[in-house]
Amino acid sequence: DAGVIQSPRHEVTEMGQEVTLRCKPISGHDYLFWYRQTMMRGLELLIYFNNNVPIDDSGMPEDRFSAKMPNASFSNLKIQPSEPRDSAVYFCASSAGDSQQFFGPGTRLTVL
Amino acid sequence: SQQGEEDPQALSIQEGENATMNCSYKTSINNLQWYRQNSGRGLVHLILIRSNEREKHSGRLRVTLDTSKKSSSLLITASRAADTASYFCATENNQGGKLIFGQGTELSVKP
Numbered sequence: 001d002a003g004v005i006q007s008p009r010h011e012v013t014e015m016g017q018e019v020t021l022r023c024k025p026i027s028g029h030d031y032l033f034w035y036r037q038t039m040m041r042g043l044e045l046l047i048y049f050n051n052n053v054p055i056d057d058s059g060m061p062e063d064r065f066s067a068k069m070p071n072a073s074f075s076n077l078k079i080q081p082s083e084p085r086d087s088a089v090y091f092c093a094s095s096a097g098d099s100q101q102f103f104g105p106g107t108r109l110t111v112l
Numbered sequence: 113s114q115q116g117e118e119d120p121q122a123l124s125i126q127e128g129e130n131a132t133m134n135c136s137y138k139t140s141i142n143n144l145q146w147y148r149q150n151s152g153r154g155l156v157h158l159i160l161i162r163s164n165e166r167e168k169h170s171g172r173l174r175v176t177l178d179t180s181k182k183s184s185s186l187l188i189t190a191s192r193a194a195d196t197a198s199y200f201c202a203t204e205n206n207q208g209g210k211l212i213f214g215q216g217t218e219l220s221v222k223p
Contacts, residue, residue, distance in 0.1 A: 004154075033210070042213065042215045043155075043213040043216075045211070045213075048210055050209065055210075091154055091155070099142075099143055099145065100145070101157065103156070
């Protein structure tokens with residue numbers, strides 16, 4: 001099993017540009033989570049899905065952030081327009097509903 | 113708001129010593145989990161303890177849970193340089209689904 005796959009691993013963009021982060025969960029997992037990690041705020045849950053349906057998006061910072069899960073094997077997180085304060089490491093994780101979460105390697109986003 | 117608060121924020125020990133990290137939380141939980149994160153990597157699940165359990169072991173790891181004090185501890189025995197990482201506790205409440213992570217303890221094990 002390849003584990004949770006995220007792309008890109010690194011993204012550098014300029015303020016105002018659209019950013020798209022991608023995630024492929026582990027096959028068979030029905031939960032998918034998006035997190036953001038910064039030194040100041042630690043690890044924050046942004047949104048999570050169960051069976052491709054968004055369950056809790058209360059952690060999404062503002063309307064500039066959106067996430068979709070069109071099928072069981074793919075999710076994306078979009079930021080439009082991006083701002084420097086969005087710079088962080090974004091993690092995707094998946095689980096089979098038994099509580100243990102498997103994390104991807106993360107996408108390090110830098111917004112200039 | 114953070115559910116889990118970890119203590120200490122940073123810990124530096126010599127190889128072979130034991131490392132103890134503590135986690136406190138605020139609300140009722142279904143289970144509490146510990147994760148490890150090496151620098152620049154994703155988090156890796158270490159151990160899960162359910163609210164009706166008091167102690168759990170996995171290799172050199174020992175986790176305790178005191179629901180009356182809303183606290184947990186992670187003990188790593190006979191530490192190795194390779195244990196150097198950040199360790200996070202995470203709680204799942206009774207509604208299930210999501211985890212709330214603490215700020216983590218940064219452990220440094222010197223050879």
